Amino acid sequence: MNSVMQFFYYLNHLIKMATVNKVRFVLTSIGIFVAVFLFSAGKIITDSYYNESLKKINQMSENTLIIDLMGNEELKAELTASDKINCTEVSTLAETKSILSSPIENDRFLTVMAYVHGVSDLNSVMPLVTNDGVFISVPTDLIKGRLISGSDIQSKNPVVVIDSFTESLLFPAESALGQYIEIGVGMMGSSVASDSESTETFKFEVIGVVENSYTAHAARMKLKQEINSSQDDLMTYVSIYCPLTSLNEKFAEMDSNERQLYNFNNSAEYDSFKSYTETLAEVKSRAGNGFSVITKEKLLNDLQGRLSNTRTVLNMISALLCIISGISIMSVTFFSVKERIPEIGIRKAFGAGKLDIAFQFVFEMIIIAVFASLLAVALSIITCKLLEAFLIEILYMAFSVEINFQIIITPLVVGVFEAVICCIIPSLYAAKIKVTDSLRFE
Amino acid sequence: MSELIRISNLRKTYDGKRYVLDGLDFSINKGEIATILGASGCGKSTFLNIVGLLDNFTDGKYLFSETEINPKKLNSYYQYRATDIGFIFQAYCLIDSLSVKDNILMPFLYSGAGITGSVKEAVDALLDSFDMLNLKNKRVSLLSGGERQRVAIIRAIIKKPKLIIADEPTGNLDESNTQLVVKAFRNIAENGTAVIVVTHNKYLSLGMGRTYSLKGGRLYNE
Secondary structure, rough: OHHHHHHHHHHHHHHHHHHHHHHHHHHHHHHHHHHHHHHHHHHHHHHHHHHHHHHHHOEEEEEEEEEEEEOOOOHHHHHHHHHOOOOEEEEEEEEEEEEEEEEEOOOEEEEEEEEEEEEOOOOOOOOOOOOOOOOOOOOOOOOEEEEOOOOHHOOOOOOOEEEEHHHHOOOOOOOOOOOOEEOOOOOOOOHHHHOOOHHOOEEEEEEEEEEEOHHHHHHHHHHHHHOOOOOEEEEEEEEEEHHHHHHHHHHHOOOOOOEEEEEEEOOOHHHHHHHHHHHHHHHHOOOOOOOOOHHHHHHHHHHHHHHHHHHHHHHHHHHHHHHHHHHHHHHHHHHHHHHHHHHHHHHHHOOOOOHHHHHHHHHHHHHHHHHHHHHHHHHHHHHHHHHHHHHHOOOOOOOOOOOOHHHHHHHHHHHHHHHHHHHHHHHHHHOOOOOOHHHHOO | OOOEEEEEEEEOOOOOOEEEEEEEEEEOOOOOOOEEEEOOOOOOOHHHHHHOOOOOOEEEEEEEEEEEEOHHHHHHHHHHHHEEEEEEEOOOOOOOEEHHHHHOOOOOHHHHHOOHHHHHHHHHHHHOOOOHHHHHHOOOOOOOOOHHHHHHHHHHHOOOEEEEEEEEEOOOOOHHHHHHHHHHHHHHHHHHOEEEEEEOHHHHHHOEEEEEEEOOEEEEEO
């Protein structure tokens, strides 16, 4: 109990000494604040921007491999025939189809184009981010209804799951559950007679509504912007999900991007299949009909590569700011030591050793650094939240700020570390001051 | 009474040529008061700094509480200053930005003894005895000279040291405050603390134990 009281008394004493000289306190705080604020804000923006994608990719199993078939049936057959043990195969197929074209206001028309994703298993995750922008399936949280089931796939049921943006477009006044979406509707004014597939439309029943994905959110923002502008005809894209079997049955010839997903239970078998497909891709590439093999590692590396470039630039700017503010901190601390020479002498006369004096200046600096860093982190979070609101409401850009423990702790540690490093030399100088000289100091 | 300090043949020079202290002998027992008189610049403060382990000496032998002091390792004796020695400076040497209470408790930050409830009670009791209890939380920079000196005295005696060193403790005080200080020193000595007082004031030394004068770098009994 006594040690606790002693600790709090000492802490209170340090806080008093750290704040007694207002000029020193403010100047030092400003130096640390600026460096930490910019570092923290940059980190929040960078991490939030890429975090969504990283989260999706990290949901992907380590033993999952994705192959872009690019309509190559021969390749599909080869892969199907190859040896795979303890593997779940999921096929996805994405095709652009018009599903609605209707007037909205002032003779303007809205056309809704759908990326129709045929899936054999809606529970498998395929990451959102790719370099070539190929659309893929991404299951999100179910709002109402149900997801596509195994029996839907087996029975080739004509059912779809849509997101809430699609529901708001197609069924603005009512719930989408139990309603029908017609896939293959021709666009207003376009000639569809030559395309036999386009003349045939099929109704799919809506069985479930899921949360908007990142792309749906961005599409919603863009459409809002276009509606507010004077643009004549509007077009937007949505994603809808239906059983692959029913899609294949209804639309026999699809000019599509088909992907095959292989999910292994065992890493050894995964490694073996991965090696096989990579070799096959290389062979086929030499023959002029290569294909891409996408692994979680590759996706992560691609994303990390882009992220690391941004982070390198951010870290360099932060380091430069830290150096500049560090010089300022060191100067202010030296000035403070000079000003407090008589006090140092008094403390030494009453039993303070060299380490006691040095630690006092260091701990005072830590107190100032913690205060300034926490303030900087708090303000950077507020600033980023305001930026988020601005981007969404004014520029219609989808951007979501994510705050986590690391975003708070890392800049705080950086701020404290910088302050401690910069005050070491002045603290050691203070520790070495002779008692007799300091007591005579005017 | 047991001996607290014994100094033999002490010599001190700053420039290697002129010796401020030259063959000085001194001793003091626990509970004893010693007053040292001398002209300005005769080396009184130098002597006090050496006795208080604030400064080194060139030659001689210094025994403090039966420990021989090595002048080359002065920095290692800070613990003695923390627990066994209390200082009262002529210029008070208080930390202006702290309150009366915090100045008095400051030595406890380094003595290893905790700031317990009994310590705080002792602070209150001493402030009361010096008629300063109502100034406990006041900043020292707002006090008068007499009040500051009383705070300095309380700070020196609160940890019950073995030795008090007072350099011109009454130099800036009026008659009534001077008497207060003298009374305080007598009380301290009665509790077994040795007191060494340096002063110009010959009348202060009257009735305060042994009196010495410092001349030519040596101490002489008055």
